[in-house]
Amino acid sequence: MTLLRETGFLILGYANRYSPDAIESALPDVAAARAAWKAAGRDIAERLSRVAGTLGLDARTLDAAILACARLGMRHGRLGQDFHAYHNELHALEVAERRLLRLSGALGPDALPKEDAAALLLFACGHDLRQRESVDVPGPVGGNEAASVAETFRVLDACGFDRDQDRNQYVALELMIAGSTFDARPQPLPDPHTDDLPVVAGGALARGLALWLDSEHPHWREDAAARRGERLSRLSADLDTANVGEDFPLLCETAIRLCREREMRSGRDTDSAASAAPCLGFLGPGQQYYFFELHHFSSREGERVFGPQKALNGPRVRETTAALQALFATEPPENGEAVIRAFAGLTGA
Template sequence: MILAFPSRYAADETERRIPDVATARALVGTAAAPVEALLARRRAEWAVFSAAGNGTLLERTEDAVRLGHARLAFRHGTLGGDFHAYHNEGHVLEICGSRIDRLRDTLGLQALALRDWCALMLFGACHDLRQREAQHPVDGIGANERASIDETGRILDACGFSRERDADLYVALELMIAGSTFDARASAGGHPYNAADLVQSGGALASRLDQVLDRRHPGWRAERFVVAAQRLALVAADLDTANVAEPFARFASTAENLCREREMLSGRSLAAGESALPVLNFLTDGQDRFFFELHRFQSDAGMAAFGPGKEANAPKLKALCMGVRARIAVQGAPQTGDQVIEAYRATLADLTG
C-alpha cells in the first residue's frame, strides 16, 4: 500500500457471502443483464488493443467488475436490505457506461492505454463498495474510501490479479478511490460528516492528493507507477462527479437521490416534519453551492469531456433552484421533506417540458 493507513478493514458479511465471481454470477442471476451487456460492449470496443496478454487482462477486469457490481447490489442496492438511493449498483453502470463513453468519445480510444481504461472500469465498480463505516478521516481520506480500497484489493486478488505483477493497477485503484473522497470533515455542528452530505463538503480530495502523497510517501514523484496513478486519480474524480454534466433531468434526479440517501443516513423520515428544512436546503442552496463553488474538474480530460455539459446545465440549475423557492413561497412552508421533493419535481417538469 502506498498510503500506509494505520488500520485495515476486514471483510464484512456481504464480502464473505460473495467471495468470488462464480458466487456473484449465481446470486445475481438475471439482474446481471445490464452489466453483462456493458462488459460485452467494452470487450468489442477494446479489441483494437491486440497486444499479447490483453485477453487475460480483459477477463480479469470483467470478473472484478462483476464482483464489485454484485457486492454493491447486495450491500446497498436493489438486491439487499440496506438500499442507498444514490450509492447502489446503478452508480456502477453510469460510471462504467455513459461516463466512460463520453470520455472515450472526447479523447479517442487510443488516448489511454488499455490498462488505464481497465483501471477506470475497476474504479467505477469498486470505489463506493463500502458506505457504512464510522467516519474517521485520515489526511482527508474517508473511512468508506479506505474500506473500499481494502476490499478492492481483495477483489483483484480473487479475480487473478497479482500484487507484484499488477502493482500498477493496485496503486492506481488505491489512489483513485482515495481521491474520490468528497472531503470527510466533521460538519460545523460537530456531527460526523457523511459522504452523501455534499453541502458540508469541500470538494474531491483528488486535487490535494499530491499533498497527501508528499506527507505519506515522500519521493513518490520518482516512482513511475505512483505518478501515473495520481494523474489517473484526477480523471477518476471527474468521472465520479460528472453528474453535473448529465442531461439536466438526469442531473436533477441524481440530486434527489443524493438527498434521499442523505436523509436516510441522517435518520430522518421524508414523511416527518424534521426533514422539511434539510431537504429544502439541500435541493436549493446545497445544490447551488455544490455546482458553482465546490465542484471543480480535476483533469484536462475531464474538463474536455464534461465541461460543456456542465456549462449547459448552469442556467438550468439556477432556474430550478429559484423555481423551487418561488413555488414554496406560494404554497407556504412545507411540512415534510416529501412535500419539498414534490415541489422540486413539479418545478423540474415545468422547466423540462
C-alpha cells in the same frame, strides 16, 4: 524493488486496516456474483460485459468489475437489505456505462490506453463498496474510501490479479479511490498568520491529492505507478462527479437520489415534516453550492468532455434554485416528498 515498497506494498497502507465482512463471504468470487445477479433477474453482468467489450478489456478486469458491483449491490443495492438510493450498483453503472464510454468515445480510441480504461472501470465498481464505516484513517481520506480500497484489493486478488505483477493497477486504484473522498463541508480560509494553506478547498480530494502526498509521502513522485495513479485519480474523480456535465434532467435525478439517501442516513423519513427543511436546503441552495463552489474539474480530459454541458447547466441550476425557493416562500413544504416532487417537476428529473 520500487522506492515505496519500504513503507508497505503500496503507498497509503489501507490494505490491511479493514477486514472482510459477511458480504465478502457470501460473494467470494465472480461465479457467485454472476449467480446472484441472475437469481435477481438483473442484467448488471451483461451490461458490464458490454462496457468491457467496447473498451477491449481483459477477462480479469470484467470479472473484478462484476464481483465488486455485486458486492455493492448486496451491501447497499438491490441484492440486499440496506438500500442506499444513490450509492448502489446503478451509480457504478452510470460511471462505467454512461460516463466512461462517453469519455472514451469523445477522446478517441488511442487517447485512453487499455490499462487506464481498465482501472477506470474497476474504480467505477469499487470506489463505493463501503458506505457505513465508523473508523477513519489519519489524514483527509474518508473511512469509507479507505475500506473500499482494502476490499477492492481483495476483489482483484480473487479475480486473478497479482500484487507484484499487477502492482500498477493496485497503486492506481488505491489513489483513485482515496481521491474520490468528497468533502462537502464549508472550507476554512487560509490563516494569514501562517504559511499553511488548505490541502483541498472542498470537493473531491483528487484535486489536492498531490499536495497531500508531497507532505505525507515526499518521495511518491519517484514512483511511476504512483504518478500514474495520481493522474488517474483526477480523471476518475471527474467521472464520479460528471453529473454536472450531463443532461440537466440526469443531473437533477442524481440530486434527488442523493437527497433521499442523505435523509435515510440522517434517520428522517421523507414523508415526515422533519425532512422538509433539509430537503429544501439540499435541493435548493445546496445544489447551487455543489455546482458552483464544490465541484471543479480535476483533469483536462474531464473538463474537455463534460465541461461544455456544465456551462449550459449553470444558468438552469440558478433558475431552479430560485424557482424552488419561490414555490415555498409563503408556505413551507409539508414534508421532504413535497420538495422532491416540486424539484422533479421543475427539472424534468
